[in-house]
Amino acid sequence: MDSHGSSLDHAQSQLSGVEKVSCGWHKPTHSRSSSTASSRHSRLNIKDWEVMDDFPVDLNLTGENMQDANTPGICEGYLMKRRKWPLKGWHKRYFVVDKGILRYSKNQHDFSKGKMHGALDVSLAVMSVNKKARHIDLDAGDILYHMKAKTPDLYYIWVTKLSAHRMHKKNEAAQVHNGFLQALSQSSNLSHKNSPMQEMGTSYVGEPLPCVNPAVNGKVSAWLQTQEPDICAQELTRCQIELNELQRLVQKLHSLESGQMINNGDLQRIISMQNLLLDKPKKKSGKIWGHSHTLSRAEALGMLSSSHLTSSAHLGTSVPSIPDYVSTQATPPASTSSESKKLHQDICSMSLKVHASLRTAHEALAQERQRLQDTWSSRELHQTTSAQINNLCSLAELDVKSRHTKIHKLSVSSDSSEESFRTVLQRKSGSGRSLSFHAPSVADSGAEYFDACDELMCASSSEMSDESGLSDGSSNSEPDEAHAMASRKYRASLSKAPAKLNSIKNTGRRTTLPAVCPDNSHVGLMTILYNNIGKDLSRVSMPAALNEPVCLLQRLCEELEYSDLLDTANHTDDPYQRMVYIAAFAISGYATAQYRNRYKPFNPVLGETFECIREDRGFRYISEQVSHHPPISACHAESNNFNFWQDQRWKNKFWGKSLEIMPTGMVNVTLKNYGDHYEWNKVVTCIHNVLSQQRYLEHYGEVIIRNLKSSVCTCKITFVKSRYWGSDGSKNEVQGQVLDETDNIVHRFGGFWHEGIFCDTLPNLQCIWKPNPQPKNYMTYYGFSSFAMEMNELTPDLKPLLPPTDTRLRPDQRLLEEGKIEETDKKKDEVEEKQRERRKILAKRGEEHIPRFFRKTLDAAGKEVWLYNGTYWKIRDNAGFVNVKNLELW
Numbered sequence: 060m061d062s063h064g065s066s067l068d069h070a071q072s073q074l075s076g077v078e079k080v081s082c083g084w085h086k087p088t089h090s091r092s093s094s095t096a097s098s099r100h101s102r103l104n105i106k107d108w109e110v111m112d113d114f115p116v117d118l119n120l121t122g123e124n125m126q127d128a129n130t131p132g133i134c135e136g137y138l139m140k141r142r143k144w145p146l147k148g149w150h151k152r153y154f155v156v157d158k159g160i161l162r163y164s165k166n167q168h169d170f171s172k173g174k175m176h177g178a179l180d181v182s183l184a185v186m187s188v189n190k191k192a193r194h195i196d197l198d199a200g201d202i203l204y205h206m207k208a209k210t211p212d213l214y215y216i217w218v219t220k221l222s223a224h225r226m227h228k229k230n231e232a233a234q235v236h237n238g239f240l241q242a243l244s245q246s247s248n249l250s251h252k253n254s255p256m257q258e259m260g261t262s263y264v265g266e267p268l269p270c271v272n273p274a275v276n277g278k279v280s281a282w283l284q285t286q287e288p289d290i291c292a293q294e295l296t297r298c299q300i301e302l303n304e305l306q307r308l309v310q311k312l313h314s315l316e317s318g319q320m321i322n323n324g325d326l327q328r329i330i331s332m333q334n335l336l337l338d339k340p341k342k343k344s345g346k347i348w349g350h351s352h353t354l355s356r357a358e359a360l361g362m363l364s365s366s367h368l369t370s371s372a373h374l375g376t377s378v379p380s381i382p383d384y385v386s387t388q389a390t391p392p393a394s395t396s397s398e399s400k401k402l403h404q405d406i407c408s409m410s411l412k413v414h415a416s417l418r419t420a421h422e423a424l425a426q427e428r429q430r431l432q433d434t435w436s437s438r439e440l441h442q443t444t445s446a447q448i449n450n451l452c453s454l455a456e457l458d459v460k461s462r463h464t465k466i467h468k469l470s471v472s473s474d475s476s477e478e479s480f481r482t483v484l485q486r487k488s489g490s491g492r493s494l495s496f497h498a499p500s501v502a503d504s505g506a507e508y509f510d511a512c513d514e515l516m517c518a519s520s521s522e523m524s525d526e527s528g529l530s531d532g533s534s535n536s537e538p539d540e541a542h543a544m545a546s547r548k549y550r551a552s553l554s555k556a557p558a559k560l561n562s563i564k565n566t567g568r569r570t571t572l573p574a575v576c577p578d579n580s581h582v583g584l585m586t587i588l589y590n591n592i593g594k595d596l597s598r599v600s601m602p603a604a605l606n607e608p609v610c611l612l613q614r615l616c617e618e619l620e621y622s623d624l625l626d627t628a629n630h631t632d633d634p635y636q637r638m639v640y641i642a643a644f645a646i647s648g649y650a651t652a653q654y655r656n657r658y659k660p661f662n663p664v665l666g667e668t669f670e671c672i673r674e675d676r677g678f679r680y681i682s683e684q685v686s687h688h689p690p691i692s693a694c695h696a697e698s699n700n701f702n703f704w705q706d707q708r709w710k711n712k713f714w715g716k717s718l719e720i721m722p723t724g725m726v727n728v729t730l731k732n733y734g735d736h737y738e739w740n741k742v743v744t745c746i747h748n749v750l751s752q753q754r755y756l757e758h759y760g761e762v763i764i765r766n767l768k769s770s771v772c773t774c775k776i777t778f779v780k781s782r783y784w785g786s787d788g789s790k791n792e793v794q795g796q797v798l799d800e801t802d803n804i805v806h807r808f809g810g811f812w813h814e815g816i817f818c819d820t821l822p823n824l825q826c827i828w829k830p831n832p833q834p835k836n837y838m839t840y841y842g843f844s845s846f847a848m849e850m851n852e853l854t855p856d857l858k859p860l861l862p863p864t865d866t867r868l869r870p871d872q873r874l875l876e877e878g879k880i881e882e883t884d885k886k887k888d889e890v891e892e893k894q895r896e897r898r899k900i901l902a903k904r905g906e907e908h909i910p911r912f913f914r915k916t917l918d919a920a921g922k923e924v925w926l927y928n929g930t931y932w933k934i935r936d937n938a939g940f941v942n943v944k945n946l947e948l949w
C-alpha cells in the first residue's frame with residue numbers, strides 16, 4: 060500500500076495546482092466480486108478491485124474547524140468513460156470534480172459552455188478502484204460511472220482527488236446533520252414543553268450540538284414551531300435526546316477503551332479474510348460456500364439496518380458504503396472492566412430506545428403516506444389533477460418544443476404553432492405499412508398526434524446522453540428534450556384512457572391476503588449481501604421477513620396478468636399491429652415491479668411446481684423449478700389463442716449500492732391463428748439502493764422481438780435508463796418501434812412500463828395497454844396487485860387436485876402469508892435443509908435430479924432451453940396426482 064502513496068506523491072508533483080490531500084485513499088479495503096462472466100470487469104482479475112475506504116466522519120467538526128479543513132481543489136481533465144449503447148465502448152470524456160460533484164462533458168469546450176452529460180455526488184457513491192487496470196467505478200445508487208485513466212499518474216491523481224472530495228462532502232453533510240439535530244432540540248424545547256421525556260422525569264439535558272449554519276437552524280426551528288405537536292415530532296424529540304445520550308455513552312466508551320479499539324490493520328485483516336473466501340468459492344467446503352452457508356438469522360437480524368447507519372452519517376439520503384459498515388460491525392476486543400460492560404449495556408438499551416422511537420415516527424409517517432395515497436387514488440381528485448397537469452404540460456411542451464424546433468431544425472415544419480405539432484398521420488392505415496409525415500391536419504386528429512418520430516429516431520445517434528449504463532448488454536438510451544416531450548405526450552394520452560373494465564370484474568377469488576406484510580426495515584441487509592458477495596441473490600437464504608408470500612414460479616405467472624393482449628394479437632390480421640400487441644404484452648410483464656421492491660419472492664426448491672388455471676382468462680399455466688445450481692424456473696401456458704413459455708435464469712452483479720439482475724432466458728409466444736412464433740429477450744432489472752429503504756427497481760436495455768415464422772416484421776423496444784437530470788417524470792420510460800423487413804418504421808409506441816403504452820400510429824385503438832388499478836391498501840399487502848393476491852390462494856376444492864409439490868402446499872410460504880413470521884423462519888430452514896438432504900442422497904448415488912414436467916433441449920440457435928413435456932395436464936386430467944409417485948419436498 061505504501062507504494063501507492065509514493066507514486067501518488069510523484070503523480071501529484073507533476074500536476075501544478077493539485078494540492079496534497081491527506082485522505083488516506085491508499086487504504087482501500089474491500090475487494091469486490093462479481094458473478095457475471097459476461098461482465099467486462101470479470102475479464103479483469105476480481106482481486107484487483109478494491110472498494111475505497113470511507114473515512115471517519117467527524118460529527119464534532121464545527122464551523123470554524125470545518126473551514127480550516129482542507130477544501131479540496133477542483134480537479135479536471137480527460138478520462139475514459141464506459142458507454143453501453145449506442146457506440147458501446149470506452150469514450151474520452153472531460154471530467155471535473157468540484158465541491159464533491161463530479162460532472163462530465165464530451166470535451167473541455169462543451170464543459171466550458173455548460174453542455175453537461177452527467178453529474179454525480181461523489182460523497183454518496185461507493186467508489187471501487189482497480190489499480191492495475193486504472194479503473195475507477197462510482198456507484199451512487201441511481202447513477203453508476205465506469206471510468207478509466209490513461210496513465211497511472213492520472214489514475215492516482217483522480218483517485219486522490221475523488222477521495223478528498225468524498226471525505227470533505229461527507230464531513231459537510233455530517234455538520235448539516237448536527238445542525239439539524241440541534242435545531243430540532245432547540246425547537247422541541249420551545250414547542251414541546253411537555254415532551255414525553257420530560258413527563259417521564261428524565262433529568263438529562265442534552266449538550267447543544269455544534270452547528271455551523273444558523274440559517275438552517277433558524278429555518279428548521281421556525282418550521283418545527285409551526286407544526287402541530289404530532290406523534291412524529293414527539294418521537295423525533297425523544298429520539299434526539301436519546302441520541303445525545305447515546306453519543307455521550309459512546310464517547311465515554313471510546314475513552315475507556317482507547318488503545319483497545321479495533322485499528323485499521325485489524326479491519327483489513329477481517330476484510331481480506333472474507334475476500335480470501337470470496338475468491339475461492341468452489342474450493343471451500345460446502346459449509347461456507349454451498350447452499351448451506353447462510354448468515355444465521357440471529358446475526359442478520361441483530362445487525363443494524365442500513366437505514367440506521369444512514370442516519371448516523373448523512374441526512375438520510377445515502378447508504379453507507381461497505382467499509383463504513385464493516386467498521387461498525389467489527390466487534391471491539393472484549394473489555395474486561397465492569398464499567399465498560401455496563402456502558403455496553405447502556406448503549407444497547409439506549410439504541411433500542413432510539414430504534415423504538417424511530418419506528419413509531421416511521422409508522423406515523425407511513426400512515427400519513429397511506430392517507431395521502433388513498434386520497435390520491437380516489438378517482439375524482441386524481442383525474443382532475445391529472446387533467447390539470449396535462450394541460451400545463453401541453454402548454455409547457457409547446458414552448459419547449461418551439462425552441463427545440465428552432466435549435467435543431469428537426470421538425471417537419473419550421474412553424475412552431477400548435478397545429479404544426481400534430482403531424483403524424485397514417486396514410487395506409489389499412490395495411491399498416493410505412494408511415495408518412497405530412498402537413499398538419501387537426502381534423503384528422505381525433506386522438507393525440509404528434510411528430511415525435513423524427514426525434515425518436517435521431518435520438519439514438521445523439522451525443523447528448525447520460526452514458527451511465529450499468530452493465531454490458533444493457534442499452535442506454537439517450538432521449539433529448541424532444542424525446543422527453545414525446546414521452547410526456549404519451550403519458551398525457553395515457554392518463555386520458557380509461558382503465559380496462561375487466562380488471563374490476565369479480566372473479567370469485569380472494570381480494571386480499573390473510574395477513575398484512577411484516578416491517579422488515581430492521582433486517583441487516585448489508586451484512587447478508589456482503590457475506591454473499593458474488594453469489595446469486597436467489598441462492599442466498601434470507602430471513603423470512605424479507606420474503607413475500609409468492610415464489611418465483613408464481614412471479615413468472617404474474618407476467619401473464621395481461622394475457623388478453625395475446626388474445627387480441629391472435630385476432631389481429633395485420634402482422635404489424637399484431638406485433639404491437641405482442642410488444643405491449645412483453646412490457647406489461649414489468650408493471651408489477653413498480654410496487655414490489657421491499658420483499659423478495661421465495662426461491663422454489665428443486666422439483667417445486669406451480670399450476671394456475673384461469674378459466675376467466677382462458678389459459679392454464681404450469682411451472683417447475685428444473686435446476687437448483689444455477690436456479691432455473693421453467694414455465695408453460697396454453698390457451699385457445701396462444702402458447703407461452705420461458706425458462707428464466709439470471710446473473711446478478713452487485714456494484715456496492717445497486718444490484719443488477721440480468722436474465723438470460725428467452726420468452727416465447729406462439730399464436731394459434733397465424734402460426735407466429737415470437738421470441739424475445741428480457742432487459743436488465745436494477746435494484747437501486749438495494750441496501751436502503753429507498754430501494755426502487757429500474758428496467759433498462761433493449762428488447763428485440765422476432766417472429767421466427769416470418770421475417771415480415773420485428774420489433775425493437777427500448778427501456779430507457781433514467782437520466783440524472785430527468786425528473787421523476789422520465790422514469791420507467793419505454794419506447795418502441797415495429798419495423799418492416801427493410802427496417803422502416805411501421806408503428807411506433809411509447810409510454811411507461813408502470814403506466815401504460817400508447818400507440819399513435821394505429822388506426823383506432825390508441826391506448827394499447829394500461830395496468831390495472833392497484834387494490835386498496837396494497838402497500839400493506841406487499842404491494843401485490845389483485846392478480847398477485849390470487850396466486851397463492853388455496854381453496855378446498857383445489858387442494859386434492861394439486862400435486863404435493865405445488866407451491867400452494869409449501870408450508871413456510873403459507874405461514875408467511877398468514878403473518879406468522881417466526882414460524883416461517885423455522886419452517887423455511889427445515890424446507891431448505893430437506894432440499895440439501897435430497898441433494899446429498901442423489902450425489903451419493905451419483906444421480907442427477909430429473910425434472911418431471913419439462914425437458915432440456917437445444918433450440919435452433921443451439922441454446923439450452925426447457926420445454927414442457929406434456930405430462931402435467933395429462934396426469935391431472937386422468938389419474939390425478941394422488942395415484943402417481945410424487946416427490947416429497949416438505
Ligand SMILES: CC(C)CCC[C@@H](C)[C@H]1CC[C@H]2[C@@H]3CC=C4C[C@@H](O)CC[C@]4(C)[C@H]3CC[C@]12C
Nearest residue numbers: 605614655656657658659660720722741744746
Ligand atoms: C433483499 C430484498 C429484500 C430486496 C428486494 C429484491 C427484489 C426486489 C428482487 C429479488 C428477485 C428479483 C426478481 C428476480 C427475477 C426477475 C425476472 C426478470 O425477468 C424481471 C425481474 C425479476 C422479477 C426480479 C425483480 C426484482 C426481485 C423481485
